[in-house]
Amino acid sequence: MSDLLAALTLQAGYNAALVAIGAALLGFAAGAAGTFLFLRKRALVSDAVAHATLPGVGLAFILMVALGGDGRSLLGLLAGSAVTAGVGLLLVEWIARRTRLAEDAAIGAVLSVFFGIGVVLLTVIQTMSSGRQAGLESFLLGSTAGMLYLDAVVIAVGGALSVLAVWVLRRPMTLVSFDPDYAAACGYDVRRIDLAMMALVMAVTVIGLKIVGLILIVAMLIVPPVTARFWTERAGRVIWIAAGLGAVSGYVGAAVSASAPALPTGPIIVLTATALFLLSLLFAPARGVLAAVLRHRRFQRRVHRRQGLLALARGELIHDPLTLSVLRRAGLIRADGVATEAGRAQAAKAARDEHRWEIARLVNQDTALTGRYDGLTPIERVFTADQIAEFDRHLGPPRPVAGDAAGA
Amino acid sequence: MTPTMTTAARLAGLPAGLDLAAADGEALHPEAAAESPLSIRGLTVSYGEKPAVFSVDATFPDGALSAIIGPNGAGKSTLLKAALGIIPRLSGEVSVFGRPIDAARARIAYVPQRASVDWDFPTSVLDVVSMGLYRRLGLLRRMRSEERAHALACLERVGMTDFADRQIGQLSGGQQQRVFLARALAQGADLYLLDEPFAGVDAATERAIIEVLKSLRAEGRAVVCVHHDLSTVESYFDHVFLINVRRIAEGPVASTFTAGNLQATYGGRLAAGHIEQLRLGGGTA
Numbered sequence: 001m002s003d004l005l006a007a008l009t010l011q012a013g014y015n016a017a018l019v020a021i022g023a024a025l026l027g028f029a030a031g032a033a034g035t036f037l038f039l040r041k042r043a044l045v046s047d048a049v050a051h052a053t054l055p056g057v058g059l060a061f062i063l064m065v066a067l068g069g070d071g072r073s074l075l076g077l078l079a080g081s082a083v084t085a086g087v088g089l090l091l092v093e094w095i096a097r098r099t100r101l102a103e104d105a106a107i108g109a110v111l112s113v114f115f116g117i118g119v120v121l122l123t124v125i126q127t128m129s130s131g132r133q134a135g136l137e138s139f140l141l142g143s144t145a146g147m148l149y150l151d152a153v154v155i156a157v158g159g160a161l162s163v164l165a166v167w168v169l170r171r172p173m174t175l176v177s178f179d180p181d182y183a184a185a186c187g188y189d190v191r192r193i194d195l196a197m198m199a200l201v202m203a204v205t206v207i208g209l210k211i212v213g214l215i216l217i218v219a220m221l222i223v224p225p226v227t228a229r230f231w232t233e234r235a236g237r238v239i240w241i242a243a244g245l246g247a248v249s250g251y252v253g254a255a256v257s258a259s260a261p262a263l264p265t266g267p268i269i270v271l272t273a274t275a276l277f278l279l280s281l282l283f284a285p286a287r288g289v290l291a292a293v294l295r296h297r298r299f300q301r302r303v304h305r306r307q308g309l310l311a312l313a314r315g316e317l318i319h320d321p322l323t324l325s326v327l328r329r330a331g332l333i334r335a336d337g338v339a340t341e342a343g344r345a346q347a348a349k350a351a352r353d354e355h356r357w358e359i360a361r362l363v364n365q366d367t368a369l370t371g372r373y374d375g376l377t378p379i380e381r382v383f384t385a386d387q388i389a390e391f392d393r394h395l396g397p398p399r400p401v402a403g404d405a406a407g408a
Numbered sequence: 409m410t411p412t413m414t415t416a417a418r419l420a421g422l423p424a425g426l427d428l429a430a431a432d433g434e435a436l437h438p439e440a441a442a443e444s445p446l447s448i449r450g451l452t453v454s455y456g457e458k459p460a461v462f463s464v465d466a467t468f469p470d471g472a473l474s475a476i477i478g479p480n481g482a483g484k485s486t487l488l489k490a491a492l493g494i495i496p497r498l499s500g501e502v503s504v505f506g507r508p509i510d511a512a513r514a515r516i517a518y519v520p521q522r523a524s525v526d527w528d529f530p531t532s533v534l535d536v537v538s539m540g541l542y543r544r545l546g547l548l549r550r551m552r553s554e555e556r557a558h559a560l561a562c563l564e565r566v567g568m569t570d571f572a573d574r575q576i577g578q579l580s581g582g583q584q585q586r587v588f589l590a591r592a593l594a595q596g597a598d599l600y601l602l603d604e605p606f607a608g609v610d611a612a613t614e615r616a617i618i619e620v621l622k623s624l625r626a627e628g629r630a631v632v633c634v635h636h637d638l639s640t641v642e643s644y645f646d647h648v649f650l651i652n653v654r655r656i657a658e659g660p661v662a663s664t665f666t667a668g669n670l671q672a673t674y675g676g677r678l679a680a681g682h683i684e685q686l687r688l689g690g691g692t693a
């Protein structure tokens with residue numbers, strides 16, 4: 001536990017602190033850039049892009065060795081991965097636009113072909129004399145062992161530029177995600193904005209290769225925005241909530257993995273993000289599962305209460321156990337099912353409102369108002385006191401409800 | 409003669425007072441076409457190998473309400489989208505107020521068909537209306553209180569102020585349509601293109617929308633609607649454009665919205681009895 005505390009407060013050594021800060025920055029950028037991927041419903045394109053980085057890593061290594069370097073320069077490897085990721089992205093776009101294949105088929109094709117080529121290249125590099133300790137396979141799942149100050153700088157600068165680009169392009173990207181036809185009519189070039197969106201995702205993928213790796217980076221892009229969506233109904237806020245959640249996931253995930261030597265960083269970061277997702281899924285106030293269940297139960301009880309009152313008014317027997325329990329708890333019927341004083345009064349009122357609605361539909365021509373009848377909305381909320389008095393003139397005096405109508 | 413027909417007569421280069429029935433769409437002078445808010449020449453659009461719109465010419469008048477009418481699948485939406493460059497065109501030219509469309513984007517507002525967006529999108533009603541200001545705001549400028557006030561005023565015009573903070577999916581179909589109209593109003597355009605604004609809306613919304621469109625006409629702006637309800641054409645519109653893949657007829661409602669032209673547009677799909685119900689003057693195209 002004290003190890004975790006030390007890691008969380010950046011006291012667990014230079015390397016661990018570097019990784020935690022780098023992971024937080026990466027999470028922030030990924031959450032922000034991933035928001036539009038999620039809103040545009042193109043989450044899986046990023047998976048194709050991520051897998052298309054692998055051949056680039058291999059080719060860059062081979063090229064750097066051929067030019068006499070040692071081939072392990074992070075900047076060089078990332079540049080190479082960006083090139084093939086870009087090619088993969090354009091290929092997905094081109095296949096979806098120019099052929100009869102849908103985008104999901106294009107994603108599947110590009111993802112597997114590029115990944116296959118990448119794996120072959122890594123195998124070839126293994127057999128090269130200079131390749132034995134290249135450690136390129138760490139780009140699959142990420143590796144933070146021996147992260148350098150320069151690596152953290154690459155992530156910080158790349159992440160900051162990505163976030164800046166998200167901020168600058170937030171309006172066109174929101175518009176294209178919500179209503180691409182309208183965006184095009186306003187003169188925005190939808191295709192270019194889509195490409196910019198994907199280029200951003202590509203940039204985050206490339207800078208995330210070191211820490212999270214290409215297989216799990218998709219989770220960093222998608223899970224925080226999906227989580228953020230539980231907490232707000234505004235796209236502008238989804239961006240920054242997602243960025244914040246991404247940063248927290250990166251930081252906490254890196255600290256947890258630093259506190260126990262056997263825990264891999266990338267997967268722990270993703271699991272942290274997933275934990276935040278599950279918490280939001282369950283407990284978010286408006287869109288969470290728990291809130292929905294509670295809302296539904298409250299609604300169900302309102303319906304049963306109303307139906308029970310109308311049954312009391314008509315003097316019918318009530319058999320439904322939920323209706324009986326709702327009425328009993330509200331003190332509207334006694335344990336033996338006989339209506340109480342309050343129950344009789346409310347039943348009379350419910351029956352009268354029902355009759356008022358019938359009259360309302362006859363005398364009031366405004367269907368926008370009478371159309372609001374749903375059996376639950378109190379009539380006082382739809383019509384004014386004067387209008388209701390008018391209905392009552394048609395109805396005659398109220399009728400009382402007998403006491404022994406319901407139950408046993 | 410209604411005031412709008414006088415506007416059209418002026419546009420057509422005709423002396424005021426001359427009956428427009430004499431000036432069918434194609435009789436417009438070339439210089440009048442150059443001034444037209446929306447002028448389309450030889451537009452062909454095709455999905456795959458089958459043209460949805462074939463070699464269509466159209467000239468819509470300024471300061472008037474125009475309807476694009478035709479059966480389902482006639483290419484009405486396609487015509488609007490291709491004119492706006494939302495979908496690519498195979499051939500044809502489009503000019504807006506006498507200029508190429510890209511030079512006149514700021515003067516155009518489009519209200520797409522309602523079905524085209526994701527209603528669970530995280531956006532409030534006021535956010536949607538603000539989208540009409542994005543072009544003017546550019547990339548970097550923050551939205552200030554005057555822009556917010558402008559967006560609210562546009563919501564007011566369609567009677568939706570009370571819903572400003574609602575998530576867009578929590579509205580009824582008619583309310584959503586009004587919000588889309590408010591977004592177009594926020595652009596402050598001179599030419600409004602609407603795709604079936606009255607489809608699937610309640611009577612109150614239909615009244616609210618047509619009032620706004622008439623007020624735009626009173627301000628001298630041009631409005632073009634794809635419209636499907638033949639019974640309201642005469643009371644709502646000044647000018648009609650009949651299309652079924654090809655252009656069938658175009659001109660003032662009084663002279664163009666005739667039983668003969670409708671028969672030519674709808675073919676067997678519109679029963680003769682239906683046309684009779686509209687009580688139109690006889691006349692063939």
Ligand SMILES: Nc1ncnc2c1ncn2[C@@H]1O[C@H](COP(=O)(O)OP(=O)(O)O)[C@@H](O)[C@H]1O
Nearest residue numbers: 455456460478479480481482483484485486487
């Ligand atoms: N995206 C599309 N892909 C293929 N065909 C389409 C597409 N959109 C419309 N069409 C076809 O083009 C024709 C015209 O469609 P549309 O312009 O939507 O008609 P309208 O708006 O008049 O009902 C129809 O036959 C329709 O099936």
Ligand SMILES: [Mg+2]
Nearest residue numbers: 484485486521
């Ligand atoms: Mg249509």
